[in-house]
Amino acid sequence: MMQSAADMPVWAAIAVAFFLLIGSGLALIGAIGFMRLPTFYERIHAPTLGTSWGIGGIMLASMIFFTVSSGRLVFHELLIGIFVTVTTPITFMLLARAALHRDRAEGNGNVPDKPNRSQPAREVLGESDPRRG
Amino acid sequence: MSAIILFTAVSIAQLMLAAAMAIASVRMFRGPRAQDRIIGLDTLYINAMLLLVTFGIGTGRVIYFEAALVMGMLGFVATVALAKFLMRGEVIE
Amino acid sequence: MLPYPLLTLSLILMWLLLNGFTPGHLVLGILVAVFASWAMASLRPEKPKLAKWYLLPKLFGIVLYDIVKSNIAVARIILKSGRRSHNPGFLTVPLDIENHTAIAVLAVVLTSTPGSAWLEYDSNDRTVLLHVLDLDNEAEWRDTIKNRYEKLLMEIFA
Numbered sequence: 001m002m003q004s005a006a007d008m009p010v011w012a013a014i015a016v017a018f019f020l021l022i023g024s025g026l027a028l029i030g031a032i033g034f035m036r037l038p039t040f041y042e043r044i045h046a047p048t049l050g051t052s053w054g055i056g057g058i059m060l061a062s063m064i065f066f067t068v069s070s071g072r073l074v075f076h077e078l079l080i081g082i083f084v085t086v087t088t089p090i091t092f093m094l095l096a097r098a099a100l101h102r103d104r105a106e107g108n109g110n111v112p113d114k115p116n117r118s119q120p121a122r123e124v125l126g127e128s129d130p131r132r133g
Numbered sequence: 134m135s136a137i138i139l140f141t142a143v144s145i146a147q148l149m150l151a152a153a154m155a156i157a158s159v160r161m162f163r164g165p166r167a168q169d170r171i172i173g174l175d176t177l178y179i180n181a182m183l184l185l186v187t188f189g190i191g192t193g194r195v196i197y198f199e200a201a202l203v204m205g206m207l208g209f210v211a212t213v214a215l216a217k218f219l220m221r222g223e224v225i226e
Numbered sequence: 227m228l229p230y231p232l233l234t235l236s237l238i239l240m241w242l243l244l245n246g247f248t249p250g251h252l253v254l255g256i257l258v259a260v261f262a263s264w265a266m267a268s269l270r271p272e273k274p275k276l277a278k279w280y281l282l283p284k285l286f287g288i289v290l291y292d293i294v295k296s297n298i299a300v301a302r303i304i305l306k307s308g309r310r311s312h313n314p315g316f317l318t319v320p321l322d323i324e325n326h327t328a329i330a331v332l333a334v335v336l337t338s339t340p341g342s343a344w345l346e347y348d349s350n351d352r353t354v355l356l357h358v359l360d361l362d363n364e365a366e367w368r369d370t371i372k373n374r375y376e377k378l379l380m381e382i383f384a
Contacts, residue, residue, distance in 0.1 A: 012135070021145060023183065027153045027180055027183055028150070028152055031180065032305075034160055040168055044357070045342075058186050075243070083202070084179070087205075088337070089338050090209075091209060092343060093346075095171055097346050098168060099219075101219075112355065
């Protein structure tokens, strides 16, 4: 372990350690918040700590480490970063919509109703349009 | 000197990420509803992915990066499929 | 020839990042990217129009800064000992943008910022339902979304 790490300059090691600890610390705080927050809609905010700068910090640390230790520019970690930043909102949005759907269908919790102005508007439109239906 | 700094930082980071994974799996087992469990799974695999990247920094091998990339992609597809199932599978037929 | 130049370029970049830069991989990457963008063209998705693409770095900077700020704020809320130290709530915001790509970008920005989550968009009355972790002053959240993000997005995707 750590064959190439011994001949790294100290500033690079400190930078790698700093970003690594920031990233993993944020991921841990996110997980703690995910445990402690009381309702689902609050809990959905906590893991984004890990998926925004948690991932960002660890990716930066990995980029600095491999760039310094191999002597050439390595930034393919950016791919994971971009991929996760783009995909996490999609999963969270889908999950939140599923949760809203279930809560509304079962009528529990204090979730807001579907904006119900749209439904009558469509019905009125449908009635006034003789070609329809 | 720099080897000591790196070794300490990587070890602490791996401990923290392992703790985050443990907490996420506790929520996954305990979570009152299905959506909590799915977000627990999501947090679990993202932290596992980060743990793989720190293993890559620890050993100096690039192969862990590819494992992390595959893990991120499969985890995303799994979470989306589960979320879709929640929307279509149970409450509304 | 090239229906989606931006997509082609980013596919080539991704190929080179994954495989390392050699002339052979450059040629192979260009081939794959061109065929993939033709495949994309036969799907006929709605083509996004970038009017002022030079504002994209500004948006990127603003979003990075806001994510740092809200990371600190959310970490503070989580680590505070009192369980009820914050005031979560739902927020309905009417939107003026119509471009689908712009709405998608806004959703990604708001959801990846800790402290605010995009729940659903109603395309009939063009409102979005958000959940905010710390809803102490609602007016400031509305102002942030409308003036800080939406105005910039409307300029970019005209």
